[in-house]
Amino acid sequence: MAVTKAPPRTRDTAEDPGEDRHPAPEQEARRLNSPLVLTLLMVLVVLFQGPIRQALGAPVMQSWMTVFVAVLVQALPFLVLGVLLSAAIAVFVPPSFFARALPKNPVLAVPVAGAAGVVLPGCECASVPVAGALVRRGVTPAAALAFLLSAPAINPIVLTATAIAFPRNPEMVVARLVASLLVACAMGWLWLRIGRTDLMKPPARESYEGQGKGAAFWGSVRHDVMHAGGFLVVGAMAAATLKAVVPQTWLRAAAENPVIAVLALAALAVVLSICSEADAFVAASLTQFSLTARLTFLVVGPMIDLKLFAMQTGTFGRAFALRFAPATLVLAIGVSVLTGAVLL
Amino acid sequence: MNRQAQSAILFVLGAALLHAGLTDLYLRYVKAGLRPLVLAAGVVLIATALATAWYEWRNKPKEREQKEHAHREPLVSWLLVLPLFALILVAPPALGSYSAMRTGTALQQSYGVQKLPASGPLRLSLADYAGRAVYEHGEGLAGRQITITGFVALDHSGAPYLVRMALNCCAADAQPVKIGLTGQIPPVLRPDSWLQVTGTYTAKRTKDTVNGGPIPYLEVTVAKPVASPRDPYDETWNN
Numbered sequence: 001m002a003v004t005k006a007p008p009r010t011r012d013t014a015e016d017p018g019e020d021r022h023p024a025p026e027q028e029a030r031r032l033n034s035p036l037v038l039t040l041l042m043v044l045v046v047l048f049q050g051p052i053r054q055a056l057g058a059p060v061m062q063s064w065m066t067v068f069v070a071v072l073v074q075a076l077p078f079l080v081l082g083v084l085l086s087a088a089i090a091v092f093v094p095p096s097f098f099a100r101a102l103p104k105n106p107v108l109a110v111p112v113a114g115a116a117g118v119v120l121p122g123c124e125c126a127s128v129p130v131a132g133a134l135v136r137r138g139v140t141p142a143a144a145l146a147f148l149l150s151a152p153a154i155n156p157i158v159l160t161a162t163a164i165a166f167p168r169n170p171e172m173v174v175a176r177l178v179a180s181l182l183v184a185c186a187m188g189w190l191w192l193r194i195g196r197t198d199l200m201k202p203p204a205r206e207s208y209e210g211q212g213k214g215a216a217f218w219g220s221v222r223h224d225v226m227h228a229g230g231f232l233v234v235g236a237m238a239a240a241t242l243k244a245v246v247p248q249t250w251l252r253a254a255a256e257n258p259v260i261a262v263l264a265l266a267a268l269a270v271v272l273s274i275c276s277e278a279d280a281f282v283a284a285s286l287t288q289f290s291l292t293a294r295l296t297f298l299v300v301g302p303m304i305d306l307k308l309f310a311m312q313t314g315t316f317g318r319a320f321a322l323r324f325a326p327a328t329l330v331l332a333i334g335v336s337v338l339t340g341a342v343l344l
Numbered sequence: 345m346n347r348q349a350q351s352a353i354l355f356v357l358g359a360a361l362l363h364a365g366l367t368d369l370y371l372r373y374v375k376a377g378l379r380p381l382v383l384a385a386g387v388v389l390i391a392t393a394l395a396t397a398w399y400e401w402r403n404k405p406k407e408r409e410q411k412e413h414a415h416r417e418p419l420v421s422w423l424l425v426l427p428l429f430a431l432i433l434v435a436p437p438a439l440g441s442y443s444a445m446r447t448g449t450a451l452q453q454s455y456g457v458q459k460l461p462a463s464g465p466l467r468l469s470l471a472d473y474a475g476r477a478v479y480e481h482g483e484g485l486a487g488r489q490i491t492i493t494g495f496v497a498l499d500h501s502g503a504p505y506l507v508r509m510a511l512n513c514c515a516a517d518a519q520p521v522k523i524g525l526t527g528q529i530p531p532v533l534r535p536d537s538w539l540q541v542t543g544t545y546t547a548k549r550t551k552d553t554v555n556g557g558p559i560p561y562l563e564v565t566v567a568k569p570v571a572s573p574r575d576p577y578d579e580t581w582n583n
Contacts, residue, residue, distance in 0.1 A: 034349035041425065049433050056434055059442035066436040070373035070515030072427045073364060076357075077381035080388050161512075167455055215403075218395035225392065226350055229357075230420035233427060243516060247446065252555055274517050281512035282519075284452070288555065314420065 060244055068240035074275055075125045075232055075307070082126030083228065086133035087220035091213055095138045106140045110188035113143035114181055117151030124152035124276050124302050125232065125311070129224045132315040141200060146188035149328065152276040152302035153180035162298065165280035169291060171343055172298075179299045179339040183332045190327065201317025231314040235307025239273040246271075255288040265293045266333050269301035276302035292340030299336045304328045345421055351396040353424050358389030360431045369431075371575045372438040374514045438576035439518050441497035441535040444507040448555025450519035453479045465489040465542075470508040471521045471578055477545060477560035485545035492562065493540045493570060496533045497522070499553070504533050506541060506562070511577035518577060524550055527564040538573070542566040 045052065056065060102109040120127060131148035135141050152158065154177050166172040254264035265286065274282055279301045283294040304325050313321040345353075364370040365382040374382070430436065451474050460466060460476075466485070468476075470492050476485055494506040497520075504525045509518040527543060541564050548561040 034345045035352065038345075038349045038352055038425070045429050045433060053434060056436075059440075062436050063439060063443045065430055065434060066373065066439050067516050069427060069430050069436055073361070073370060073373045073382060073431075074378065074514035074516070076361065077378065077385035080385040081381075084388065214395070215399045218392055218399065221388075221392045222347075222350060222354065222396045225354065225389065226345075226421040226424070230423045233423040234420065236427075239516060244443075249554055252448075272516070275513050279517075282517050287452070287557075 064240045064244040067243045068236050071236040071239055071273065071307070072232065075236070076229075078275070079125040079129070079228055079232060080225070082129045083221050083224040085120075085126070086129040086224055087217050089130065089133040089137055090220050091217045093137065098134070098137055098139045102139065102143060106142055106192055107189065109140055109143040110146045110192070111181075111185050113139070114146035114150040114184040114188065117147050117149075117154050117184070118156070120151040120155055124305075124308050125228075127151040128308065128311045128315055129228055132224075135200070135316075141195065141197070142188040142191040145191055145324075146184045148184075149187055149303045150180055150184035153177075153184075153299065158276050158280070158302070162280040165284040169344075172291065172295065175295050175339050175343040176298050178343070179295065179332075179335050180302070182339070183299060183303060183328070183335045186331055186335070187324075187328055190331075199317075199323060200320045201315075227314050228311050231310035232307060234310040235273050235305070238306040238310075239271070242271040251286070252288060255286075255293075258290060258293070261289050261293040262296050262333065262337060265289055265297040266300045266329065266336075269297045270305050270329065272301070273305040273307040274301060290340075291344045292337060295340045295344060296333055296336040299339075300329060300332045303332050347396055347400045350421070351393045351400070353393075353421075353428070354389050354396065355393035356428055356432075357424060358386045358391075358393060360428055361386035361389065364431060368574055369435060371577070372436070372515070375511055375577070375579055376575060378513075437536075438572075439509050439515050440495060441507065443518070444495075444497045444505075444509065444520040444522065445499060446554070447520055449474075449522045449552045449557040449559055450510060451475060451478060451521050451557055451559075460484045463488075465491065467491045469578060469580065470494045470506060470523060471510060471580060473562070474521050474523050474560050477523075478549070478558045482545045482547065487544065489542060489565075490544065490562065491540060491542045492523070493538065493573065494523075495538050495572070496535055498533065498535055504529055505559070506539060508578045509576070511579055515577075521578070522552065522559050524548070524559050524561040525564050525567075526561050528567075529564055530567050538570050539567050540570045 056062065102112055117127075120130065127148050130151070131144045134144040134147065159173055159177060162176055163170060163173045251264065251268070254260050265283075269279070272282070279298060283297045286294060286297070289297075309321055309325050312324065316324075361382055364373075365379055365386060370379060370382055451471065454475050457476065457480060466488055468490055473485075473490060473492055476482065492506060494508045497505045497507045499505065505522045506525055507520045507522050509515075509520050511518045525541065526546065526548060533539075541562060543562045543564040543566070546561050546563040550559045550561070551557070552559055
């Protein structure tokens with residue numbers, strides 16, 4: 001992997017920033033660089049594909065690559081769906097619509113936005129760009145965050161999958177719905193109380209003023225795919241590494257202690273970064289764990305995992321993601337345990 | 345990265361998705377049901393690439409100046425070339441014996457088991473045989489000729505298993521269902537090669553060393569190598 005990975009990074013750090021920040025006439029020639037670098041890179045990789053394939057021949061590397069490609073092929077369609085929705089919100093829906101649709105009082109807007117997550121049928125990759133577009137469209141950040149957290153967990157596709165995966169425990173579906181909504185609303189309200197706007201990166205994007213709607217729409221799609229897509233790759237690499245390297249026997253040891261079991265499955269949900277439409281089946285197969293521990297897995301996974309963390313960093317900024325992600329994790333674990341104690 | 349390079353990456357990424365979706369390549373990574381979505385995503389990415397190139401070409405003189413100050417895409421966008429190389433040049437194989445032996449068997453009791461035909465040879469899916477052998481105690485299997493297809497995996501001691509990976513969404517959630525092979529096993533077994541074995545039910549069991557899950561055995565009489573199936577994963581859980 002080192003062979004394919006190294007060139008874009010090194011070339012990039014050397015050239016792109018200079019190109020970015022100091023647009024000077026003498027750098028006119030250097031502007032040609034990124035297409036040139038891309039072409040060179042492709043030619044080089046094609047030339048050396050023999051040695052590269054050989055280096056990737058070991059079973060660990062093959063399994064790593066398969067999981068890496070699989071996460072991307074599976075997530076890209078949902079990312080594209082979310083990006084199209086987000087572009088449509090940004091270009092065709094006037095800000096006044098959201099002002100009318102959501103309650104004026106932000107405290108009430110949070111649960112309404114959280115419950116509205118039901119209508120976005122997809123997994124968590126779609127919800128990050130949509131939430132970003134909502135914030136840019138003037139929706140109060142707390143409500144957009146509630147939507148961001150609830151949408152991947154409580155939409156009908158995910159709840160149906162959960163019901164199919166736990167045929168003997170229909171209460172699992174209710175517990176997942178309740179716990180996810182509670183965490184989403186609690187995080188929204190928490191943001192209202194202690195969140196600061198300077199933590200959230202100002203919507204970094206070119207203004208589309210003075211452009212046609214078509215240009216604005218496609219500009220937004222391009223921008224979001226390049227941004228979120230890059231971070232999606234980071235997440236997929238992390239997930240593939242953990243799937244291919246961490247031994248499963250560790251899980252068996254963890255299942256024996258109820259407290260460690262909950263924490264272990266929460267950690268597993270974060271590192272595995274499985275699509276929320278599939279995580280119920282994985283949870284169902286972790287039969288050595290208690291139902292509460294598996295509920296934690298189902299509540300934590302769609303709200304915070306490595307892939308999502310990378311994407312949130314890209315959309316809302318690092319300062320935000322570093323605070324938001326741990327808070328979500330702690331709250332999700334706490335609420336899951338409480339819900340599990342009451343419902344399961 | 346400037347817009348031309350972005351346009352190129354988007355185009356090739358879209359083309360790679362279309363290529364994977366139009367051939368059977370996508371079946372190595374995701375479930376069959378995702379095909380329309382993969383194709384649609386490919387089309388949208390190509391449309392985005394073309395639109396980017398077109399607006400770039402049309403607005404060239406007017407936008408030049410404005411673009412100088414506009415913020416560009418972050419370095420992380422360059423990582424999008426990795427899946428391109430992985431998908432186009434390497435096209436990694438479906439998960440095989442390495443992941444299978446690292447992961448515990450995912451055999452689960454299924455409900456509404458269908459009745460088997462009363463007599464004659466049986467052709468069962470691997471998970472179906474394993475489920476009936478473990479949870480129905482081999483009811484209706486005893487004394488019958490059973491044919492099963494799967495790939496070979498060997499554990500640390502070299503004992504052979506026949507495995508099928510079961511998949512719900514993508515290869516990241518794929519989990520193996522294993523059966524042990526006993527009886528007349530071919531002397532040389534290559535991991536990851538696909539076999540069609542014919543044999544009889546045996547009450548022999550073992551426990552998966554990874555998660556302690558049950559692994560039933562099949563008493564093999566004939567084993568012949570076969571080509572890997574079109575869809576390497578068992579997707580019965582999706583229905």
